[in-house]
Amino acid sequence: MNAEVQKEESMVLQKKMIGEHFETLSKSAENGRKVVYTFVPGNLNELILAFDLLPVHPEVNALQSGMRKLSGDYIQEAEKQGHSEDVCTYVKCDIGMLKKGNIGPTGEKLPPPDLLLLSYTGCFTFMKWFELLKQEYGCPVVMLQVPYQAEGKITASQREFVARQLRDVVVPALEEVSGKKLDEDRLKELLASSARAEDDLVYVWESAKHKPSPIDAYFGGVYYIGPIFTAFRGLPSCEAYYRELRREVDFRIAHGMGPTTPEGELRQQKYRIVVEGPPNWTSFRDFWKIFHDEGVVMVASTYTKVGGLYEQGFRHDPARPFETLAEYCLGCYTNRNLPARVDIIAKYVEEYEADGILFNSIKSCNSFSAGQLMMLRELEKRTGKAGAFIESDLVDPRYFSAANIKNRLESYFQMLEAKRQAA
Amino acid sequence: MGTQDIIDRCERIYRDLDFGYVHEWKARTGGKAVGFMPVYVPRELIHAAGILPVGIMGGGDDVEIIRGDAYFQSYICHIPRSTVELGLAGKLDVLDGMLFPAICDVIRNLSGMWQMMFAHKYVRYLDFPQTFNDAGREFYRAEMAELLVDLEALSGIQATPERLNASIALYNANRRALAELYDLRSAEPQRVPTSELYLLLRAGNVLEVSEHTAMLQQYLAAARLSQRPLRDNVRVVATGLFCEQPPLSMVRAMENSGCYIVDDDWVLGARYQLHDTATGANPLGAIVDAYMSDTVATATRYVEGDDKGAFLVEQVRSRNAEGVIFAAASFCDPALLDRPMGQKALADAGIPYTAFTYSENTGQVQVIKEQAGTFADSIKLWGAVA
Numbered sequence: 041m042n043a044e045v046q047k048e049e050s051m052v053l054q055k056k057m058i059g060e061h062f063e064t065l066s067k068s069a070e071n072g073r074k075v076v077y078t079f080v081p082g083n084l085n086e087l088i089l090a091f092d093l094l095p096v097h098p099e100v101n102a103l104q105s106g107m108r109k110l111s112g113d114y115i116q117e118a119e120k121q122g123h124s125e126d127v128c129t130y131v132k133c134d135i136g137m138l139k140k141g142n143i144g145p146t147g148e149k150l151p152p153p154d155l156l157l158l159s160y161t162g163c164f165t166f167m168k169w170f171e172l173l174k175q176e177y178g179c180p181v182v183m184l185q186v187p188y189q190a191e192g193k194i195t196a197s198q199r200e201f202v203a204r205q206l207r208d209v210v211v212p213a214l215e216e217v218s219g220k221k222l223d224e225d226r227l228k229e230l231l232a233s234s235a236r237a238e239d240d241l242v243y244v245w246e247s248a249k250h251k252p253s254p255i256d257a258y259f260g261g262v263y264y265i266g267p268i269f270t271a272f273r274g275l276p277s278c279e280a281y282y283r284e285l286r287r288e289v290d291f292r293i294a295h296g297m298g299p300t301t302p303e304g305e306l307r308q309q310k311y312r313i314v315v316e317g318p319p320n321w322t323s324f325r326d327f328w329k330i331f332h333d334e335g336v337v338m339v340a341s342t343y344t345k346v347g348g349l350y351e352q353g354f355r356h357d358p359a360r361p362f363e364t365l366a367e368y369c370l371g372c373y374t375n376r377n378l379p380a381r382v383d384i385i386a387k388y389v390e391e392y393e394a395d396g397i398l399f400n401s402i403k404s405c406n407s408f409s410a411g412q413l414m415m416l417r418e419l420e421k422r423t424g425k426a427g428a429f430i431e432s433d434l435v436d437p438r439y440f441s442a443a444n445i446k447n448r449l450e451s452y453f454q455m456l457e458a459k460r461q462a463a
Numbered sequence: 464m465g466t467q468d469i470i471d472r473c474e475r476i477y478r479d480l481d482f483g484y485v486h487e488w489k490a491r492t493g494g495k496a497v498g499f500m501p502v503y504v505p506r507e508l509i510h511a512a513g514i515l516p517v518g519i520m521g522g523g524d525d526v527e528i529i530r531g532d533a534y535f536q537s538y539i540c541h542i543p544r545s546t547v548e549l550g551l552a553g554k555l556d557v558l559d560g561m562l563f564p565a566i567c568d569v570i571r572n573l574s575g576m577w578q579m580m581f582a583h584k585y586v587r588y589l590d591f592p593q594t595f596n597d598a599g600r601e602f603y604r605a606e607m608a609e610l611l612v613d614l615e616a617l618s619g620i621q622a623t624p625e626r627l628n629a630s631i632a633l634y635n636a637n638r639r640a641l642a643e644l645y646d647l648r649s650a651e652p653q654r655v656p657t658s659e660l661y662l663l664l665r666a667g668n669v670l671e672v673s674e675h676t677a678m679l680q681q682y683l684a685a686a687r688l689s690q691r692p693l694r695d696n697v698r699v700v701a702t703g704l705f706c707e708q709p710p711l712s713m714v715r716a717m718e719n720s721g722c723y724i725v726d727d728d729w730v731l732g733a734r735y736q737l738h739d740t741a742t743g744a745n746p747l748g749a750i751v752d753a754y755m756s757d758t759v760a761t762a763t764r765y766v767e768g769d770d771k772g773a774f775l776v777e778q779v780r781s782r783n784a785e786g787v788i789f790a791a792a793s794f795c796d797p798a799l800l801d802r803p804m805g806q807k808a809l810a811d812a813g814i815p816y817t818a819f820t821y822s823e824n825t826g827q828v829q830v831i832k833e834q835a836g837t838f839a840d841s842i843k844l845w846g847a848v849a
Contacts, residue, residue: 117824122792122806124799126538126820160593160765164568167593167765168800175771177802183594183765187602188571190588201602208598376517377588382828403538406796410572413534418579431536 048300050285054266056106059146061094061271066148074217077153077206081346082161082186082369084210086274086356091218095150095271096150098128101384102133104145106321106435110231112141115436128165128404129436131172138176147218152177154311156218157210162346162374163407172318180447182213192380194370202366214288225420228358230274235355236395237268240282242350247289248339252307254292256299258315258338259328269347292419303332310335314388316381317400320344324390331447334453338398340388342381343408345373349384374407396456397427404434426459428452466659466685466835469678476669477711480526480549484669485557488515495618497585498555499562500546500570500761501706503732505750506588507740509609509674511630512573513620517558518608518668518732523544524710536574540794543573550580559617560585562610562779566706566763567796568843574804585617593765596756602721603694604751611747627746633672634737635784640679641667642734645726647683652723653693654686658715664730665708697839701727702775703802705761707792707823716832717788721839728761735759762801771807779814785842788835815842 114136522545591601
């Protein structure tokens with residue numbers, strides 16, 4: 041673990057972008073910039089940027105705190121304040137960070153929100169999270185309710201419901217906090233830029249169909265989604281990032297190279313796995329290393345689709361700004377019903393020629409985790425591929441048992457090997 | 464009929480996980496039955512389509528989980544395990560469909576599991592508005608209209624405005640009887656033991672509404688004549704129990720700990736609306752209006768304004784309660800995430816509280832009894848413990 045961590049150029053670029061965003065946030069008051077807290081899934085970044093507002097994503101703060109080993113203390117602080125051990129650790133990490141001075145993951149103080157934009161998409165906890173933050177900050181909240189795709193498709197009534205809220209409720213709230221009227225042409229420019237970045241991201245995801253795969257679509261993938269799922273979608277810097285990422289991927293394809301991992305390039309790829317569920321952030325590198333050491337590459341993952349399933353064809357459409365934003369919110373992965381999620385994963389297994397399916401069941405996240413064992417059974421039946429099931433948490437280090445997870449995964453890989461030998 | 468005979472029947476219904484009453488009702492009427500999960504569904508719509516609404520609130524402490532555990536991870540509440548167990552054991556075969564209201568991600572995802580496990584049955588996830596404006600109202604109206612079409616197709620009975628009005632009137636009568644029961648318990652708690660009230664509510668999950676209302680009225684008449692001594696108990700409100708239901712043994716333990724529970728939120732769907740739903744030319748609109756603007760505040764419902772916790776504080780004051788017991792099912796996201804906000808509101812109002820978690824199959828109720836008893840003692844001795 042002492043070896044120097046190897047990173048791709050795009051990872052360095054992404055880190056720089058995020059660092060600069062936190063710096064901008066820390067200076068927002070002196071620069072007269074207003075701040076909107078909102079959530080990642082189905083976020084309205086283009087709309088926020090159209091008002092020249094600065095977005096903050098509490099989940100991103102929490103996962104960054106997890107990767108920097110700060111989350112454990114924050115969570116315990118929140119529990120001392122009366123928050124239950126049983127609930128989402130993103131929420132507790134955020135509350136604990138606030139109670140300890142709201143120092144962001146890069147060491148700079150985060151500004152308080154001028155508005156809480158409660159994009160209620162795919163996760164019940166979001167609603168309670170912003171009810172809690174409203175009490176802490178005493179600022180206004182605007183709710184955007186996004187109905188669940190219970191029948192596996194977006195209905196006209198759902199689309200109209202979301203679009204109408206955007207027009208009648210969200211835009212007026214953003215106008216009030218920013219002091220500006222909506223410039224629809226500016227919004228359309230931002231949406232067009234998003235679509236170009238989305239094209240490049242899809243190219244990157246689909247590159248994993250190559251053998252060897254030039255990307256790791258889970259551990260590497262969480263870096264790849266950073267700009268597009270957060271504060272940058274719609275900006276030229278986001279487009280530039282995905283152009284660079286695509287260039288790197290093309291280079292690796294041309295040279296038969298695997299993805300760069302913290303332990304070096306993963307060229308010898310023994311098993312190709314599809315992953316369902318978020319990663320553990322507190323032991324991210326240890327977790328990744330378990331797979332690296334076994335020659336496992338993740339060829340597709342569902343977590344990297346929480347902000348949008350672009351490979352299914354969705355692109356932000358500047359010609360229909362409100363409808364396209366509604367469809368984006370409705371389409372994120374955790375807003376899909378379980379049969380649709382099974383269909384998505386089964387398709388990944390087939391298209392990416394995967395050897396198996398891994399479920400990382402997250403204690404904190406019932407939106408992902410409830411029903412995953414049923415999905416696993418269904419997928420094994422449909423694809424004939426073996427599944428593995430492990431349990432951990434997002435940012436609570438008490439729930440990452442490295443030895444147990446390693447043992448279970450080693451047994452799983454042995455089973456995959458035995459199946460391969462028998463075939 | 465005395466209270467004991469009524470309560471004995473309620474307990475038989477509560478313990479009957481084969482849903483004998485539903486079998487018997489279907490055989491007698493030739494009608495269909497549709498199950499629903501907590502917290503709230505508009506039962507008037509189901510009833511108007513000639514269907515028996517059946518509240519499915521898990522298996523309690525009477526069902527052994529054999530297959531249900533294999534479908535869920537370690538860290539999750541108990542109600543989906545026991546509900547899946549009931550489903551896989553064939554206990555819910557008597558139901559012609561299942562409704563899963565939008566209350567949390569577990570029940571939401573359970574709807575998808577049900578779609579896969581029981582593909583031949585009618586399954587619907589009911590999305591409720593969390594935004595209480597015109598857009599939310601229109602969305603909810605469309606949801607309810609679609610539900611009604613589904614139910615009519617299932618039963619073959621058209622829910623005409625006349626039928627809807629008749630069903631609304633029956634449920635209004637039921638809600639009034641329940642309100643009377645709660646008022647009597649609050650005014651004279653010795654006449655309505657909470658364990659009896661709880662069983663009466665649970666019976667309402669299964670019984671046809673007219674039959675349940677008649678039962679409540681019989682009980683009320685008998686309870687008013689009962690001679691039970693008033694104990695020197697502390698008056699408390701119990702909150703957080705709106706989804707996974709406590710086992711009867713836990714309710715009895717709380718009651719025997721020195722507490723009179725004078726309000727609560729279990730089986731909340733039966734009392735979700737605060738007043739009568741209007742009857743008239745637009746019954747569907749009236750059902751929508753009732754949901755939008757005339758309900759209790761609970762953790763599964765978004766609070767737009769600054770009055771988070773105000774409903775709970777008002778509940779304490781209107782019932783002349785001396786404290787609050789937060790009892791949440793383990794891993795219940797809505798109840799546990801909401802709890803700090805409720806506690807803050809109580810602390811600001813100077814109302815004492817205590818908190819614990821349980822599960823529907825909690826066997827060790829002694830600890831809960833001791834905690835509730837200590838809470839009651841502390842209020843008696845010092846007036847406040849928060």
